[in-house]
Amino acid sequence: MASTSASAGALLHHVRTGRARSRAELVALTGASRNTVSARVDELIAAGLLQEGGRGGSTGGRPPTLLQFNSGAGCVLAVDLGVTSADVAVTDLSAQILATVGHPIDIADGPDVVLAEVDRLAQKALAEAGLTPADVCAVGVGVPGPVEFSTGRPSHPPIMPGWHDHPIPSAFGRYGCPVFVDNDVNVMALGEMGVGGSAQDVLVVKVGTGIGCGVIVDGEVYRGAQGSAGDIGHIHVPTPDGRTVLCRCGNENCLEALAGGGALLRDALEAGLPVSSTRQVIELAAQGDGPALELVRRAGRMIGTVLAALVNFFNPHRIVMTGGVAQAGAPLLAGIREAVYGRSMPLAARALEITVSDAPDLSGRVGAALMAIQGYLDEDSVHQALAR
Amino acid sequence: MASTSASAGALLHHVRTGRARSRAELVALTGASRNTVSARVDELIAAGLLQEGGRGGSTGGRPPTLLQFNSGAGCVLAVDLGVTSADVAVTDLSAQILATVGHPIDIADGPDVVLAEVDRLAQKALAEAGLTPADVCAVGVGVPGPVEFSTGRPSHPPIMPGWHDHPIPSAFGRYGCPVFVDNDVNVMALGEMGVGGSAQDVLVVKVGTGIGCGVIVDGEVYRGAQGSAGDIGHIHVPTPDGRTVLCRCGNENCLEALAGGGALLRDALEAGLPVSSTRQVIELAAQGDGPALELVRRAGRMIGTVLAALVNFFNPHRIVMTGGVAQAGAPLLAGIREAVYGRSMPLAARALEITVSDAPDLSGRVGAALMAIQGYLDEDSVHQALAR
Numbered sequence: 001m002a003s004t005s006a007s008a009g010a011l012l013h014h015v016r017t018g019r020a021r022s023r024a025e026l027v028a029l030t031g032a033s034r035n036t037v038s039a040r041v042d043e044l045i046a047a048g049l050l051q052e053g054g055r056g057g058s059t060g061g062r063p064p065t066l067l068q069f070n071s072g073a074g075c076v077l078a079v080d081l082g083v084t085s086a087d088v089a090v091t092d093l094s095a096q097i098l099a100t101v102g103h104p105i106d107i108a109d110g111p112d113v114v115l116a117e118v119d120r121l122a123q124k125a126l127a128e129a130g131l132t133p134a135d136v137c138a139v140g141v142g143v144p145g146p147v148e149f150s151t152g153r154p155s156h157p158p159i160m161p162g163w164h165d166h167p168i169p170s171a172f173g174r175y176g177c178p179v180f181v182d183n184d185v186n187v188m189a190l191g192e193m194g195v196g197g198s199a200q201d202v203l204v205v206k207v208g209t210g211i212g213c214g215v216i217v218d219g220e221v222y223r224g225a226q227g228s229a230g231d232i233g234h235i236h237v238p239t240p241d242g243r244t245v246l247c248r249c250g251n252e253n254c255l256e257a258l259a260g261g262g263a264l265l266r267d268a269l270e271a272g273l274p275v276s277s278t279r280q281v282i283e284l285a286a287q288g289d290g291p292a293l294e295l296v297r298r299a300g301r302m303i304g305t306v307l308a309a310l311v312n313f314f315n316p317h318r319i320v321m322t323g324g325v326a327q328a329g330a331p332l333l334a335g336i337r338e339a340v341y342g343r344s345m346p347l348a349a350r351a352l353e354i355t356v357s358d359a360p361d362l363s364g365r366v367g368a369a370l371m372a373i374q375g376y377l378d379e380d381s382v383h384q385a386l387a388r
Numbered sequence: 389m390a391s392t393s394a395s396a397g398a399l400l401h402h403v404r405t406g407r408a409r410s411r412a413e414l415v416a417l418t419g420a421s422r423n424t425v426s427a428r429v430d431e432l433i434a435a436g437l438l439q440e441g442g443r444g445g446s447t448g449g450r451p452p453t454l455l456q457f458n459s460g461a462g463c464v465l466a467v468d469l470g471v472t473s474a475d476v477a478v479t480d481l482s483a484q485i486l487a488t489v490g491h492p493i494d495i496a497d498g499p500d501v502v503l504a505e506v507d508r509l510a511q512k513a514l515a516e517a518g519l520t521p522a523d524v525c526a527v528g529v530g531v532p533g534p535v536e537f538s539t540g541r542p543s544h545p546p547i548m549p550g551w552h553d554h555p556i557p558s559a560f561g562r563y564g565c566p567v568f569v570d571n572d573v574n575v576m577a578l579g580e581m582g583v584g585g586s587a588q589d590v591l592v593v594k595v596g597t598g599i600g601c602g603v604i605v606d607g608e609v610y611r612g613a614q615g616s617a618g619d620i621g622h623i624h625v626p627t628p629d630g631r632t633v634l635c636r637c638g639n640e641n642c643l644e645a646l647a648g649g650g651a652l653l654r655d656a657l658e659a660g661l662p663v664s665s666t667r668q669v670i671e672l673a674a675q676g677d678g679p680a681l682e683l684v685r686r687a688g689r690m691i692g693t694v695l696a697a698l699v700n701f702f703n704p705h706r707i708v709m710t711g712g713v714a715q716a717g718a719p720l721l722a723g724i725r726e727a728v729y730g731r732s733m734p735l736a737a738r739a740l741e742i743t744v745s746d747a748p749d750l751s752g753r754v755g756a757a758l759m760a761i762q763g764y765l766d767e768d769s770v771h772q773a774l775a776r
Contacts, residue, residue, distance in 0.1 A: 347534070
């Protein structure tokens with residue numbers, strides 16, 4: 001059901017995402033009265049979240065006073081936890097990075113060791129930005145495994161031994177602010193959508209060691225019944241040559257076991273290529289090595305087989321590829337496009353964009369920041385802040 | 389972003405769907421002030437859409453006056469157009485059928501012939517219900533092909549020759565009310581959700597001559613970028629025996645070409661079964677005929693192969709099977725479950741319900757009625773009605 005909420009949080013959202021720049025535009029957008037909008041805008045200005053700046057173009061009468069979101073009204077901590085690295089950024093309330101520090105970790109060292117390291121990185125990043133823990137309004141954390149979003153606890157994460165059910169938010173108690181935790185693919189998907197967001201339906205497909213997918217419906221993360229939506233790494237894929245590959249999940253011929261980073265390295269070694277890591281296979285392909293290019297393209301075709309089915313079912317506006325293997329770029333995209341355009345229905349494929357992420361290294365941190373900012377600035381939070 | 393709209397349309401929606409039964413419950417649900425809620429409820433009572441009836445239980449003070457949606461405040465026309473049949477129902481504003489009439493048609497006779505027949509059926513149904521065209525508040529129409537929802541025009545429908553771009557709403561000009569048109573699978577999905585709806589994520593899979601899927605996200609129809617979401621009939625399926633079947637779309641081994649009603653009849657004839665229609669294959673299976681049972685179960689396995697991938701990706705609360713072939717019931721479900729539970733991730737499959745529709749014949753008409761009622765009673769429409 002359509003809604004025309006004119007709560008303070010909704011008005012702030014419209015200014016923050018660029019949908020409205022003046023009281024008059026807020027009135028037009030929400031259908032609320034001029035008096036209601038003005039009163040709530042005044043509250044938001046008093047709270048430091050909005051500020052007035054300059055005058056817009058006039059269509060006859062007095063030019064309107066422009067409203068701006070005050071992205072300097074606070075900062076958030078954005079944490080991107082990987083299997084072998086932790087990156088922590090301090091951003092303003094528009095997800096602009098003010099400082100960022102990272103360090104190698106081993107996620108298998110467990111939550112106590114890893115979160116102590118994250119805490120150290122956070123303090124360092126805050127100091128670099130010239131800020132203190134009291135300035136932090138919210139924390140966003142992306143982790144490489146399934147998370148119960150409402151509690152911020154990992155749920156049987158296969159590559160995070162020792163983390164099951166650990167209350168990640170409690171590690172950030174010193175900040176006395178809300179903490180939001182989600183799996184890395186959902187977080188990266190938010191990062192790919194950016195600050196302005198958009199009402200589009202988008203798939204953000206991460207191809208690293210594993211393969212996962214962030215599902216965006218109408219600009220927001222779609223989670224499904226148990227929060228496991230987007231778990232495409234274990235979809236069954238037929239192999240052209242009929243070969244059978246066992247997956248770590250116990251099933252055969254899962255997409256991840258055929259086209260993930262580990263599969264690419266395994267197939268490269270079997271083919272006798274002089275490599276010892278997935279990254280080296282990608283680098284060989286980038287240098288134009290024929291066998292490496294064919295391996296990457298074949299992985300793309302297998303990923304494309306699954307995406308072709310999802311394009312028919314989900315009819316997305318666009319698909320963004322990210323993760324280490326996606327950095328192979330052109331040959332991977334060629335394989336994906338070959339399968340998708342060969343097997344999707346024309347109507348769904350016609351306007352579909354398939355691209356590689358512009359900033360795969362950053363989208364985890366930007367997405368974690370956006371998750372924290374959205375949580376902090378949602379209607380209820382703003383309502384509480386104004387009521388103080 | 390969460391919203392707590394307390395518009396008249398939103399209040400009506402809460403009472404209509406059983407979420408609130410009194411002014412106090414509306415206040416609690418929306419967070420709006422008691423004065424605001426009372427004023428809007430009074431407007432809705434004056435407009436005849438709400439009525440007061442009886443008193444609820446008290447928790448101490450004066451027992452609250454109960455509010456009821458007045459489903460008799462108007463009626464809608466619900467049209468279920470199939471390839472060979474047209475069914476028209478008149479329902480009240482709770483989608484209760486007051487009268488319904490049907491007649492065989494041939495959709496290939498084109499819009500002029502078919503819509504004239506629909507008009508004749510509509511007048512007959514209205515007369516049976518003791519109503520006149522002036523009582524009709526809205527019209528809902530389901531058609532067996534893709535529709536541009538915003539204009540109600542079919543878009544290159546493969547099995548509706550002559551219907552491309554035809555403005556279906558114009559055929560209902562005599563009623564002077566809004567007309568909503570969508571493809572039959574989306575409409576049936578609404579019908580399966582029922583009047584109360586629910587915030588669940590659901591797949592409604594129709595297996596008839598073709599195979600399609602209505603996608604429900606958080607209780608509402610999900611359409612995708614070009615409105616073609618749910619078009620699962622042309623997803624590629626590997627055949628266990630490596631056989632190749634050409635689909636009418638020009639591709640090979642589409643789900644529909646392997647497991648749709650036409651495929652079932654073709655395979656039954658190849659196997660030498662004494663049948664001349666898909667329905668007879670279903671009937672043979674119902675009588676316990678071994679070869680017919682195996683054909684139905686095999687179709688179920690192929691449908692299940694596709695659904696297993698969609699369960700991993702979409703993580704639905706439930707899947708409802710409908711359409712002619714779904715009436716095979718148990719053997720079809722057995723094949724579907726075998727494939728889905730064998731290939732879906734445990735987390736997504738654990739609480740998943742897979743069932744056959746309770747009322748496949750009715751869900752098209754009930755869904756068309758619900759689409760019309762929702763459109764008529766959405767916030768904007770109620771706002772306009774109250775403003776008159």
